[in-house]
Amino acid sequence: MSATHQTTSKPRKTLGSLLHLKQQDRIGWIGLGQMGYYMARNLQGHLSSRSLTMNVWNRSPAKSAKMHNHGARESKTLEDLVANSNIIFTSLANDAAVEEIYEILIDLAGQVDHSIIFVETSTIYPALATKLKERIAVMPQHTYLQCPVFGRPSVAKAAKLIWVTSGDEKAIKKLCLYFTTMSKSIIHLKTTDVARACSFKLIGNFFVVGTMELLAEGLTLAEKADVDQEHVLKFIEAFFPTPSWTEYSKKMIQGKGPSSSSSKDKSSSKGKYKEPGFSVELGLKDVGHMRQLALDTGASLPTADLAYNHLMAVKEQGKGDQDWSTMIGSLRIATPPSSARPSSEISAGLYNNSDNNNNSSNKTEDGLESRRVSEDVDSETDTRSEKTARPPAYESN
Template structure:
């Protein structure tokens, strides 16, 4: 009987997959900001476990050098990265950066013989995704996917992002293995309309900023009403036990936020000096401007986003645009004065008037005129469309 070990079907399949990866997939990554760095690091960790690597490029070389320490190949230029990659992920801060980088990428894509799948993961306006896909279609061997992600930098670090996919289904299936190395779940929109993923992302981000607006208002009310905010947090943890509610509440409650910062400072190890960044007011404003514009373009109404926009702008104007966007509560604390003796007096006077059956001095005609004026004023205010900032 032969003693030669037999290769199992599973092992042959694994070896075949590795051979496929080595022969065909050459991954490139552009953009190593707060989100991109952790996403790329997790993907490189997976590739390193299979003796593979990827090419990385970033405007500031320091981040690329950090990725080199994790096993990635540092591309000195975008030209070098395009020449050595047939799958390119991009994670960039805003529409202007995406448009600028893709103008270069699309030009270079027209000069190479191999096909490239471009995976754009940033939060951008739907029209820009459509534009990029159309421009890339001039060289039909290339593919453009719009795959935005949900999650803060800490979530990206833990490889627990939520991915949203749109574009060519075959290309998406090919890349799903890579997506899973950076995420806890994937939502396939099953559409070739890449703008749809951008709209989906803005809807999702609206729920996030809407939650923050709600928490900021409620926690400010608790503070003004002299209700212990830490007790309110216990209620939130018991009644709304979701990470977004509890984490943003902790960031907004001064005593807890201060303690977290002290604890984080003490626990910071010399081995891991990665900062735990948040999502800045500046980036939050960019997203809120996009969702308000989408509402304007589609005939929807987003009064909550309008409020959040005003509060974020107030924080930015205080010179705090680089702070976590949960800092929006600061503008509410300033804008909402503590109840004064005058307010109490007004309430008392109002109550007495109710007891007396109203202000008898006013004639019915005067009252009617006041009501009409109030209705006219409300109508005029409601009729005015909200001001939207152009991008």
């Protein structure tokens, strides 16, 4: 994500004479992706009811223009947004985007004569949140909160997110009213350790991806055993009547191919069916963070290892932009012979079948267990397994 092209080359001159912000809250919002847009729109709806507005900035100006239609003020540059905001929310795609944007924000924050509360809502690795808080703490007039959210874009649109808070308690209490305009519940971790909120979010997302892995395996088994998946769905709705189970089950069953109602979408994308929602690429980022956190803490996440490999297989099919529930596609591939185990087994070392008792276990560079494959396993499968078994390490600058 590139933000520098929207800023001036000499921000210190741009911010040389700033208006002193009064006590009244002036909210800025950075990042209008699938989640950020709906969150910002709901917050702006609350502000509009009080005859207030907020400043918005996005890398793609078109998204900011849409928010302008809802009453928001479009900031052309980050300098302008910082100069006119004393509360700034950020909702960004990944660690690299967060680090890039905050590099600019921290520089600009050092030049203003008003205090700013930064509210970071993205899913990032704990070490990055700690790093940002420490950098902002050098300027005691400013505050950094780590407040990730749970929910898909449709949940964000309905203002039913689950909000998680960490950081300065006084600042959190001040902003709770704004949080409620975007969520159905708030979980206060009651800690100033902002890394805890990041770990909490990764644990929550692990339950989500673990559920998807379980559903993908079960629905694939039903399909291969010639059991009507619609009947399985009815069972899930009756026995596990929770939104995550029912929603992802429906997506996986419907994901076998586009329905007749989506034929127009199919033709417009040259036959490629794309489900809206949380993408495979973002899923790989989150699951990679989970696995890294497990390594850093000495925990074991074999389910995440399986899910990572299945998501990677879908990405390698050129479907990285599709909804991450399409991970089931990698399980629908014809079952290989018993002598050639799938890459998920090889990377995670989860199975110890009697046919493979002679396999010896070893450790990869990052500590994840793997097992040697018998000589008749295709070498390409072995190579791919070794690659996908390694979680992407968090790189701090």
